Amino acid sequence: MSDATQPTPPAGPVLAADGTPLKRSLARALRMQKTRALLLIAPLLIFVLLSFIVPILSMLFRSVENQIVENTLPYAVEEIAEWDGTSEQIPGQDLFQALYFDMFLATELKRHTRLGTRLNYEQTGMSSLFRQTGRKLDDLGKDYRNAFKAVDDIWTKPATWAALMSGGDGAAANATLLKEQRVRLSTLNDTSLPRQSSFVPGQQISELLPLTTREFTAFALVAELIDKKDFAKVKPVESLFVALAADLSTADLAGYDGPYAEELRALVESGAVTMPDFQAFFVDADEEWGKLETWRTIQTHSSSYTSGYFLNAVDMQKTPDGIQMQPENKQILIKLFVRTLIMSLIITGACILLGYPVAWILANLPMRSANVLMILVLLPFWTSLLVRTSAWKVMLQQQGVINEVLVWLGMVADDSRLVLINNQTGTIIAMTHILLPFMILPMYSVMQTINPSYLRAAKSLGATNWTAFWRVYFPQSIPGIGAGSILVFILSIGYYITPEIVGGTKGVFISNQIAYHISSSLNWGLAAALGTILLLVVLGLYWCYDKIVGIDNVKLG
């Protein structure tokens, strides 16, 4: 090529083959590369985020969430905020009234026992209090129903109520109330309700008889959307009579011209309407309701978010008088945390002691024999965890292999066999065996990189065997020990299966307590709080692991 045919390069930016500036062209190529990489990663990332990270986050959320009180007793929680817990008086009629209607609806949907169970974690006796009160709620309404029926028997007819509460044909509707009650119901029942419902409360009647309209709206929604029945044909529930009595005893019927105006006036004049004494009713149903302690507990735990589960997880509790330690006989969790940490440390220590010589000999033998010995390490590593655990159960039992051999050898008397299982010894032995490969493998990979000539150099300079090892070899192998130890420690503090099977009651870990609260005691909030604490510990350790070894250096087999 000669200079004559070559056009002079244009002044300005260098161009790519297609004429765009090279800089932009490169940037576009880089962007495309990034997009392609992200598109390849995206499906998995979304999958892991949705099916792993979100569950973990929801667990974290559950450890502070406490909406059950507010969802079950929405009106009572509103009222209880105004009650002065430090006063020496139990709450007034308003709170008892709100509680009555909240409890009634919750009992209809069988939700009150859940709340009882929840509050029972804080104060024993709450569970039975809610269950028993729930059974007696109908009694108050029955009296009013009979009295009303005696005045006029239209009051027990479903159609009367439907017409009265909707305010008659063409009456102005109270859409806000309807919406409120839908929300109340769906939060209480923990489900989303079908969109359509046919009942609409009337505006005029809801101003005249607010309580009755509110309760009837809820009743109609339950009948229609949950029980799938026609609300205009379902017998009115007892709470409606109580609400009507409460409303009518204060309402001024003078200006009312809607449906059943005459019948309502007749009812008021008959003297069957009296203001219900909610307080007396509750205290009569169960005297616990007349105690300050009950109300203080409910007040303390009525907020929608609570630190209560975390406090429980560290053996403390939230009381009306502030945060206190649990009573002596209930303090088990801190002990369990400490035990988990100590036993994990012992297991890690045992793994270091047993793993170091093995890793050393694997790294220093000729390749061929090292590979053969490696099988002995990898076989347990690959064998099912359940198999190894059952093997240890077989070995460690009172009638197990170890005891039989010791008895046959005469080292242990037949009547004083060693207790190796269902205690801490069992857990430590079995878990050391199970986690040993996790210690050996990182140690081995570090020791392989240590040049043996250093050791020889040290010895030729006059170091004794011990000095050469301690001052030259050992410091170089510390990264392996660190990596293996953190790995074993992380794995062991979260172990569940092995302690459960060989640990009995004394050799169990905090994870067994979590499982117990999930599947037996159903105290999910506490399980979530314990899980969160454990997770934080593990993430902290993992962060150290990342600093020392690096995530990318995790090797398998």
Place this chain on the structure above:
Amino acid sequence: MKLTTISRKPLGFVAGWTAAAGALLGLFLGTANGSGPTGLIIGAALGAALALALPALNNEKLARWLVLALLVAITFYFGGIALALLVGLFAGWFYGWFTFWLYEGRYRARLAPYLTPGQVLWHFGFRVICGAIFVFLITPILVVMPLSFNAEDFFTFTPEMLSLDPEGFSLKHYRDFFTNNEWQRSFKNSLIIAPIATVISVSLGTLAAIGLSQSHVPGKRAIMAILISPMIVPLIISATGMFFFYSQIGNFLEGTIGLDKTFVGYIKVILAHAVLGIPFVIITVTATLVGFDRSLTRAAANMGANPVTTFFRVQMPLILPGVISGGLFAFITSFDEVVVVLFVGSASQKTLPWQMFTGLREQISPTILAVATILVAMSILLLTTVELLRRRSERLRGMSPQ
């Protein structure tokens, strides 16, 4: 490899060691039969006598056969046929070998000539310690196997088994495993859940690993941390989180969409297991991709192959060993998993480990040992496969010379 020329050692030195070894065996046999010290003394004397007598025969082979016969006879006399086979044969071989190993000075052959006797002693003492640890590692797995052929419903060796009476052995626990509905159903469940979970995690994991191995990935560390988090978070915590989450998902699928309950149960368990298997796939496949020569894909593209063809015809065959071993890891994770399935699944998704777990916790049945033996056989198979794949992958990448 010989480092040191060897020479015969004085008989006194040999006799001392063989006496010690004899004393050890004598102590065991002695305590088992009533008197430890007597056994100890007799054993030591016998050991010393062997050391003095055997070299005098001047025929090593004959001498070693004689020792073997002697020890088998002694152990048979004390403990019957089982002891003779288990201990006698080994001890007989060992004493013969040990005596001549010391007498001929063979123990020094592979050691540096300048080592002091103390260092030699430590060298072999250390090996004995390591041997003991290896025994600790492997014994539990080995003990399970013969016990699974027990004719009784015990978890321990019966006298019939020890005397090698055929009556003491049977295949009834295996028969139970293959005919019992509970076991078969759980085995089937495992065989449904594990492969599907593996397929999900391998396909998504391989794609993501290829994406991660590109040179410019924004937020690579964070993504990596998220993707391998299922391996780091303790299973009990994953299980707790999934328990809350999947019960809501399950309610949604059953209630709102109206899917079959059992089917939803399988979906939940499979998804949960797929997540747990993903880190293993990511780690093994990215490790394989590190050694992957990028110019191969460029060459393929240069010759007109589109990215899909390049992936399936060039890249995939090369990284296949890594993908398969990642898949095996994912498979064994799911096949072995019990905590998550215990929390997320319901009774109709009971897997084999779950069945074993309840078996171990509640009604303890020796069928578990038969299952355990089958699983050990399976893990040996898997281990071999992974090892072969690893070698193949190294060969393909030219990392180890053939």
